[in-house]
Amino acid sequence: DAKTTQPNSMESNEEEPVHLPCNHSTISGTDYIHWYRQLPSQGPEYVIHGLTSNVNNRMASLAIAEDRKSSTLILHRATLRDAAVYYCILRESSGDKLTFGTGTRLAVRP
Amino acid sequence: NAGVTQTPKFRILKIGQSMTLQCAQDMNHNYMYWYRQDPGMGLKLIYYSVGAGITDKGEVPNGYNVSRSTTEDFPLRLELAAPSQTSVYFCASSYLEQGQMAFFGQGTRLTVV
Numbered sequence: 001d002a003k004t005t006q007p008n009s010m011e012s013n014e015e016e017p018v019h020l021p022c023n024h025s026t027i028s029g030t031d032y033i034h035w036y037r038q039l040p041s042q043g044p045e046y047v048i049h050g051l052t053s054n055v056n057n058r059m060a061s062l063a064i065a066e067d068r069k070s071s072t073l074i075l076h077r078a079t080l081r082d083a084a085v086y087y088c089i090l091r092e093s094s095g096d097k098l099t100f101g102t103g104t105r106l107a108v109r110p
Numbered sequence: 111n112a113g114v115t116q117t118p119k120f121r122i123l124k125i126g127q128s129m130t131l132q133c134a135q136d137m138n139h140n141y142m143y144w145y146r147q148d149p150g151m152g153l154k155l156i157y158y159s160v161g162a163g164i165t166d167k168g169e170v171p172n173g174y175n176v177s178r179s180t181t182e183d184f185p186l187r188l189e190l191a192a193p194s195q196t197s198v199y200f201c202a203s204s205y206l207e208q209g210q211m212a213f214f215g216q217g218t219r220l221t222v223v
Binding site: 034036042043044045046049085087096097098099100101102103 | 143151153154155160168169200204
């Protein structure tokens with residue numbers, strides 16, 4: 001399985017942008033990059049995904065490096081409700097497994 | 111549309127007892143997954159299924175069994191509960207295509223004493 005590497009933790013101030021990095025140097029050409037987040041005491045929830053091009057949705061933006069070996073999840077204005085563990089996952093071409101790493105714990109300061 | 115429903119939400123088992131964690135989805139998803147999450151840790155894949163009648167092992171399958179007789183249901187069976195199985199269990203489902211998102215249940219918190 002292709003692996004991802006994320007920092008264990010990050011901090012941000014409320015209403016400031018947050019850039020959460022993810023390295024996936026062994027990504028293959030057909031792997032999708034997915035991001036999920038897990039709020040305290042809840043199940044993970046989908047945030048965003050992409051293949052090659054940058055993506056935007058109501059929750060966040062996903063910036064994918066040209067060589068696809070890294071990506072960055074961007075929260076444009078962090079709120080206290082964005083405090084969570086953020087997981088970067090590669091969904092492989094077979095699509096069968098959905099394997100989580102350790103994620104990045106984001107703390108948001110008021 | 112309820113999404114992914116897990117029951118029960120909480121359970122305490124004694125060592126050696128057995129139980130089934132229920133998971134149902136109403137989105138007609140092909141894929142279903144079971145994960146466990148120990149305190150302060152990430153999610154570990156226990157078993158997954160790509161369709162009715164097909165199941166496969168994930169990262170940590172020992173001590174668990176699954177079945178997938180229908181598209182909607184994917185129960186997880188613990189035959190001889192051990193303290194090491196104390197964890198929060200999450201069920202998830204998704205469509206086949208790798209660009210599709212997965213939906214997660216709210217979890218079952220299991221304590222084995």
